Amino acid sequence: MRTKLKHICAVLFILIIPERFSSPEITLPFSKWWEPQGLSVFRKAYPDVEFISLFDKDANDWCIHVITEESGEKKTDTALYWCESRFLPKEKLAEKETYRPMLYTYPKNVPDPRNFTEEQIAHIAEFTSRENRQKSAVDPPFLFNAIYDVSDRAHTESHIKKVPFLDGRTVNVHEKIEAPLTRVSERIMALPKTAELEHFFSTLSRTDGFNWRSVRDTQSRSFHSIGLAIDILPRGYYQKIIYWGWQKQLHPETWWNTPLESRWTPPQEIIDIFEDEGFIWGGKWIVWDNMHFEYHPELLLYNK
Template identity: 45%
Template structure:
């Protein structure tokens, strides 16, 4: 993959920052959510009391049926965090739901010394536990994942690339399209065929908290999937496991020493609304998450 210089802008967008540092995500960016979730109705109005935009989100009971019955939720835009009224006073504790996700993979060899230290701090147990994090309120609304009981009404079992797995019903069709494209490509690409033959499991839904934090994993919503290989060839696949072996230099593991799906496979996932965890600073190379709003925001402006 193409090697690019890590820029200061990249650093700003992927770290938990002070309010002064965070890029402004104006209400105009609501359009990326509207494009990403066409069956969901978004209505906005300005609240003069809080001096914040409010967004009403109507989620249909049946995905895809925009005109059917549904539930309506109210959120404050809050720089793209989509917060309920009860959390507006705590908005500094949350990231924007729209953040930088690059088309190309950055080479860790280009990190400066100060960036390495900042990444190390970002991956520390204290930062993971007490730092700002992803607000889950909007996702809990659209995936009905406020509780495990409500969420599991929407979990379906399917076959993906030769393995059975459980996913949220909203991810069923995007995954079907991903599988169709990958299987077609495998007919002419030895690299993709080898990748498929090496898949051990595809693990998606599992109700759990992210290790070292108090926040739910997107696996808990059934919209994340880990494509685990049978063999890694001695390469690193997950930042936390690498950290156990290289506590001070885990972020510097060369790209050639990290297990990765073929670039063509990653691009297929992205075409269907998924992001790949291998592009995160705290890399998770087996991991894909369904976030069509991020693909719209970063690739289709």
């Protein structure tokens, strides 16, 4: 009985002490239960990265030490604040509203404009105006800069690799996605050749990857400029309905209402394989980009 009581006291002590008497930064026991909800998807998505969370009482937020290894030698420790999945350095915490959270809803199905409410339509018109896109919140780059070592052009280019992709083609991507992209390619090539797939391959024009640029009309850095995005382009793509921005130039008021069946879309089996290997498809965005895939295993795990 007495031993049991001792055990209960010990557990209570461990649970209460860090809360009441901890120093500003302290490792909490049972960190799996005491860390920000959502951090586990990053752990699963990036198994070669170590995430250590410490609660910072002064900032009233979790400080996450992101520990990465460069070719098995030197370890880099980047301290970033959780900030509702934004992963911001301390000096950026005051401007957190200019960054959007990294975990957000990625829908199961393509949003169908036939189901949009008046309110949604007004919202889409507002956030896609050129003026709003230039000042809207951007994707915080800090976590991916740490994971992929891509804080500037020279570092990024040192990690870009030409990878074989789809039947004799190649695509330039970050070396860290060579494995999942190769699996995507092999799985697509192993699909039974339906008429739709035959058509897809016979009309395939280009596969584009790394390209140093920012997202059109925004301050965000494109995933193409980290080498984590791939565009699959059919022949004559400029005459097809494939990207919201081009459609908006032609139909500034009604582009959002473009029926799903009029948009060029890769075969569903191809989209499914990409998603299964950790890539999201731009066709599911409200600002749809049907040629575009980018590597976000954390988002797919978060939305499971």
